[in-house]
Amino acid sequence: MSNQPSHPALLIPGPIEFDDAVLQSMSHYSESHVGPAFVATFSETLSMLRKLFQTTDPAAQPFVISGSGTLGWDFVAANLAEAGDDVLVLHTGYFADSFADCFQTYGVNATQLKAPIGSRPQLPEIEKALKEKKYKLLTVTHVDTSTGVLSELKSLSELVRRVSPETLLIVDGVCSVGCEEIEFDKWQLDGVITASQKAIGVPAGLSIAMYSGRAIKAFQNRKTPPASYFASFKNWLPIMQNYEAKKPSYFATPSPQLVHALHTSLTQILSKPLSERFAIHRETSQKIKQAVADLGLKQLASNPADQANGMTAIYLPENVTAQQLLPSLFKKGVVFAGGLHKEIAPKYIRFGHMGVSVTDAKRGDIDHAIKALETGLSDVGYQKA
Amino acid sequence: MSNQPSHPALLIPGPIEFDDAVLQSMSHYSESHVGPAFVATFSETLSMLRKLFQTTDPAAQPFVISGSGTLGWDFVAANLAEAGDDVLVLHTGYFADSFADCFQTYGVNATQLKAPIGSRPQLPEIEKALKEKKYKLLTVTHVDTSTGVLSELKSLSELVRRVSPETLLIVDGVCSVGCEEIEFDKWQLDGVITASQKAIGVPAGLSIAMYSGRAIKAFQNRKTPPASYFASFKNWLPIMQNYEAKKPSYFATPSPQLVHALHTSLTQILSKPLSERFAIHRETSQKIKQAVADLGLKQLASNPADQANGMTAIYLPENVTAQQLLPSLFKKGVVFAGGLHKEIAPKYIRFGHMGVSVTDAKRGDIDHAIKALETGLSDVGYQKA
Structure with a gap:
C-alpha cells in the first residue's frame, strides 16, 4: 500500500x-544549487553512492549528472577513449548496439562480440578477442534490459586483468545497480554507469556513475581533450569533488529535487x-x-x-x-x-x-x-x- | 503564501x-515513458512550448531533454555547426565564454565579440564582424545571468538577415524564456535554448529548446554526422516528433515527473x-x-x-x-x-x-x-x- x-x-x-518518501522528496521546496543546505545533501548523496557500489577506495569517483542513463555512454566514450582507439563491446542485445553507436560518434572503433539472442559472449571467445588486438576499454551490459540477460562480472574482470591488464573494464549497470551484486573494488571494475529510474528507485533524470582511480588516471593521461562539453570529466570532476567536500561549485545547474529523491532512496537502501x-x-x-x-x-x-x-x-x-x-x-x-x-x-x-x-x-x-x-x-x- | x-x-x-501545483506534479506516481498517459502529457507539453515561444510554424521543432541548461550548448555546437566552421559569439559575460568553450570542444572556431562589463556588443560592430567573415551561426545571450544584461533580439535579427542571411541566429534564453518577450517566428530566430528552473518555473533537470525549420534543414544538410551521441538531433528529432504526434518512441528515458511539472507550469503560464x-x-x-x-x-x-x-x-x-x-x-x-x-x-x-x-x-x-x-x-x- x-x-x-x-x-x-x-x-x-x-x-x-x-516509494512514497522518494516521491515526496521530488517536491522539495526550491533551494539554491550552491547553498549550504543543498550542498550538504549532495555531499551525503555522493558518499552514499560509494557504499552502494561497495567501494572504499578514495581514488574512486562518483558522478551524479542531470540527464538520462544514455548520457553515461557519452561520458565513457568522450573521456576514457580517444578517436582512433579500439574498444571491445560485449553484445547481449539492443544496448550494446547503441553503446557501439555512441563510440563511433566520437571516432572510437567499437568491435562487437555478439552472442545469440538470450545468451552472452563466453570467456574463451572474449580471451581470444583480447589477445587479437589491444583494446582501450572492454564494455559489458551487466543486465541487458532488452533481453534480461545477466553477465558475470567477477570472472570477466579476472580474465581482463590476466590477458589485457591495461584494458579498462566498463559496466553498463543501468538495469543492475541496486538489484544485482556489484563489488566495485573487489572485482576491480573501472567504471559502472547507471540511471536513477531502475533499481535505485528514483524518478528518471539522473545519470549516475562510479569510476575507478585507474579510469580517472587514464582520463588525465589523454593526448586529446575530452570530446564532449556537457559530458566532460574535465568540467565535472572538480564539481563532484567539491560538492562531496561540501564546497559550493558551479559548472551547470544540478537538479536539487532529483538529488533529494536520490538521497532519500539511498538512505532507505543503505538502512539494511x-x-x-x-x-x-x-x-x-x-x-x-x-x-x-x-x-x-x-x-x-x-x-x-x-x-x-x-x-x-x-x-x-x-x-x-x-x-x-x-x-x-x-x-x-x-x-x-x-x-x-x-x-x-x-x-x-x-x-x-x-x-x-x-x-x-x-x-x-x-x-x-x-x-x-x-x-x-x-x-x-x-x-x- | x-x-x-x-x-x-x-x-x-x-x-x-x-508554485505548489508544479512541485506537486514532481511527485506524480510512476508511469511508463512509452505508455499512452505519459505520451499524451508529453505531446501536450511540446505543443504548449510552441505557444510559449509564440511560433505557429509547423517546421519549428521543440525539444525537451533530460539535462542541465548547459546541455543546450552541446546541441547547438554538435548539430548546427561542424568542425572547422566559424561562429560569432556575442559576449555579455560568463556565459558567452562557456558557450565559446563548448564550440571549441567540437572543433568549431568561436570568435567572441566582447563588450565592457555591464554592456553588450553594439549593432555597428556586429555588422562589421559579420561582413569580415562568413559565420555559420551567431549566438547571443538574451539575458546574461552573470551580469543582468539584456540583449535586443529584434534589431539583431534584422541586421543578420540583411548582412549575412545564411547565418543562423541562436539565442541562449536560459534566463529569459518565460519572462522576456520572445517572438520566435516574427523575429526569425533559428534557435532558442533554455532550461526549466528559471522563468519557466520548473525544477532544474530539463534542457528545453525551439529550433526553426531553417535550423533543422541546416542540420539535415550537414556534411559530417552530429558530433555528440546524447546531444544529437539525429537521435532525438524522431523521438520529439513522435511524442508530439502521440506515438510512443524510445531513444533514452525521459523524466515523466519533470515533464509533468513542465506541463503544469506551462498550463499556468498560458492560462493568461x-x-x-x-x-x-x-x-x-x-x-x-x-x-x-x-x-x-x-x-x-x-x-x-x-x-x-x-x-x-x-x-x-x-x-x-x-x-x-x-x-x-x-x-x-x-x-x-x-x-x-x-x-x-x-x-x-x-x-x-x-x-x-x-x-x-x-x-x-x-x-x-x-x-x-x-x-x-x-x-x-x-x-x-
Missing part, C-alpha cells in the same frame, strides 16, 4: 514504482545490509521465473546462470500477441513492457521486478502481477500445452 | 521559487495572455531597479535599455562584502546570489525576480526582498551617501 493515487503497478524494466537487498531480488526473481515456467512459457535467457534478478523477458506463446496481452494486463492493474530487441520485438514481453515492488511485500505487486499474467493469458485464449 | 514548508524566498537568477506575463515582469523589475537606485546603488547594466526584466545585478557599496550582506539577508528570509563574472565576482550580488515570486503578489516575495535589502545593508553599516 502507498499514499499515491490508485494506479496500475508499473512493472516494466524501468522506470519502476517509487546490501546482501539482504540482493537476496530478496534473487528470491523474488526465482519465484517469478518458476511461475513463468509453470505457465509453460520460456525466457529469452535460457540458461539460469544468465538470467537477471531484476527483470524477466518472456517469450509469448504461439498465437498470443503483446497487443492482446498487454492491454488485458493493464485492465488488471499491471503494466509490463513489450519487446525491445529489434530482431524479435513482437515475440516477447518484459516483466520488471526491482525496488519497492520487490522489497515492500505489503504492496503485493509481484503476487498481483503473477496472478494477472496467469489470468491475462487465459483471457486471450492461451492454455498450457 | 504557499503550502510549502517555511523556507527563505529563493530570489537568485535560478532556480527560482516554484503572455503579454500580461511580460508586462508584470517589466513592472516588477522597474520597481526593484528604482529601489536599488533609491538606496544609492548601481547596477552592472548601466544603460536602462540593457537591463534584464527577470534579474538585477547590483554593485555592492564600498566596504560592504557579499560575505557580510548575503548571510544577513538569509536571516531575513531572502536568498540572493553572489557575483559570477570572474573579473568582478566579489563586487556585486544578483537578485532574481522571475516566475511566481513576481506573478503571485500574495507571496509578497518582492516587497519582502526589497525591505530585506534595505535593512540588511543598514545592518552591515551602509548608509546612503
Whole structure:
C-alpha cells in the first residue's frame, strides 16, 4: 500500500514504482544549487553512492549528472577513449548496439562480440578477442534490459586483468545497480554507469556513475581533450569533488529535487545490509521465473546462470500477441513492457521486478502481477500445452 | 503564501521559487515513458512550448531533454555547426565564454565579440564582424545571468538577415524564456535554448529548446554526422516528433515527473495572455531597479535599455562584502546570489525576480526582498551617501 493515487503497478524494466518518501522528496521546496543546505545533501548523496557500489577506495569517483542513463555512454566514450582507439563491446542485445553507436560518434572503433539472442559472449571467445588486438576499454551490459540477460562480472574482470591488464573494464549497470551484486573494488571494475529510474528507485533524470582511480588516471593521461562539453570529466570532476567536500561549485545547474529523491532512496537502501537487498531480488526473481515456467512459457535467457534478478523477458506463446496481452494486463492493474530487441520485438514481453515492488511485500505487486499474467493469458485464449 | 514548508524566498537568477501545483506534479506516481498517459502529457507539453515561444510554424521543432541548461550548448555546437566552421559569439559575460568553450570542444572556431562589463556588443560592430567573415551561426545571450544584461533580439535579427542571411541566429534564453518577450517566428530566430528552473518555473533537470525549420534543414544538410551521441538531433528529432504526434518512441528515458511539472507550469503560464506575463515582469523589475537606485546603488547594466526584466545585478557599496550582506539577508528570509563574472565576482550580488515570486503578489516575495535589502545593508553599516 502507498499514499499515491490508485494506479496500475508499473512493472516494466524501468522506470519502476517509487516509494512514497522518494516521491515526496521530488517536491522539495526550491533551494539554491550552491547553498549550504543543498550542498550538504549532495555531499551525503555522493558518499552514499560509494557504499552502494561497495567501494572504499578514495581514488574512486562518483558522478551524479542531470540527464538520462544514455548520457553515461557519452561520458565513457568522450573521456576514457580517444578517436582512433579500439574498444571491445560485449553484445547481449539492443544496448550494446547503441553503446557501439555512441563510440563511433566520437571516432572510437567499437568491435562487437555478439552472442545469440538470450545468451552472452563466453570467456574463451572474449580471451581470444583480447589477445587479437589491444583494446582501450572492454564494455559489458551487466543486465541487458532488452533481453534480461545477466553477465558475470567477477570472472570477466579476472580474465581482463590476466590477458589485457591495461584494458579498462566498463559496466553498463543501468538495469543492475541496486538489484544485482556489484563489488566495485573487489572485482576491480573501472567504471559502472547507471540511471536513477531502475533499481535505485528514483524518478528518471539522473545519470549516475562510479569510476575507478585507474579510469580517472587514464582520463588525465589523454593526448586529446575530452570530446564532449556537457559530458566532460574535465568540467565535472572538480564539481563532484567539491560538492562531496561540501564546497559550493558551479559548472551547470544540478537538479536539487532529483538529488533529494536520490538521497532519500539511498538512505532507505543503505538502512539494511546490501546482501539482504540482493537476496530478496534473487528470491523474488526465482519465484517469478518458476511461475513463468509453470505457465509453460520460456525466457529469452535460457540458461539460469544468465538470467537477471531484476527483470524477466518472456517469450509469448504461439498465437498470443503483446497487443492482446498487454492491454488485458493493464485492465488488471499491471503494466509490463513489450519487446525491445529489434530482431524479435513482437515475440516477447518484459516483466520488471526491482525496488519497492520487490522489497515492500505489503504492496503485493509481484503476487498481483503473477496472478494477472496467469489470468491475462487465459483471457486471450492461451492454455498450457 | 504557499503550502510549502517555511523556507527563505529563493530570489537568485535560478532556480527560482516554484508554485505548489508544479512541485506537486514532481511527485506524480510512476508511469511508463512509452505508455499512452505519459505520451499524451508529453505531446501536450511540446505543443504548449510552441505557444510559449509564440511560433505557429509547423517546421519549428521543440525539444525537451533530460539535462542541465548547459546541455543546450552541446546541441547547438554538435548539430548546427561542424568542425572547422566559424561562429560569432556575442559576449555579455560568463556565459558567452562557456558557450565559446563548448564550440571549441567540437572543433568549431568561436570568435567572441566582447563588450565592457555591464554592456553588450553594439549593432555597428556586429555588422562589421559579420561582413569580415562568413559565420555559420551567431549566438547571443538574451539575458546574461552573470551580469543582468539584456540583449535586443529584434534589431539583431534584422541586421543578420540583411548582412549575412545564411547565418543562423541562436539565442541562449536560459534566463529569459518565460519572462522576456520572445517572438520566435516574427523575429526569425533559428534557435532558442533554455532550461526549466528559471522563468519557466520548473525544477532544474530539463534542457528545453525551439529550433526553426531553417535550423533543422541546416542540420539535415550537414556534411559530417552530429558530433555528440546524447546531444544529437539525429537521435532525438524522431523521438520529439513522435511524442508530439502521440506515438510512443524510445531513444533514452525521459523524466515523466519533470515533464509533468513542465506541463503544469506551462498550463499556468498560458492560462493568461503572455503579454500580461511580460508586462508584470517589466513592472516588477522597474520597481526593484528604482529601489536599488533609491538606496544609492548601481547596477552592472548601466544603460536602462540593457537591463534584464527577470534579474538585477547590483554593485555592492564600498566596504560592504557579499560575505557580510548575503548571510544577513538569509536571516531575513531572502536568498540572493553572489557575483559570477570572474573579473568582478566579489563586487556585486544578483537578485532574481522571475516566475511566481513576481506573478503571485500574495507571496509578497518582492516587497519582502526589497525591505530585506534595505535593512540588511543598514545592518552591515551602509548608509546612503
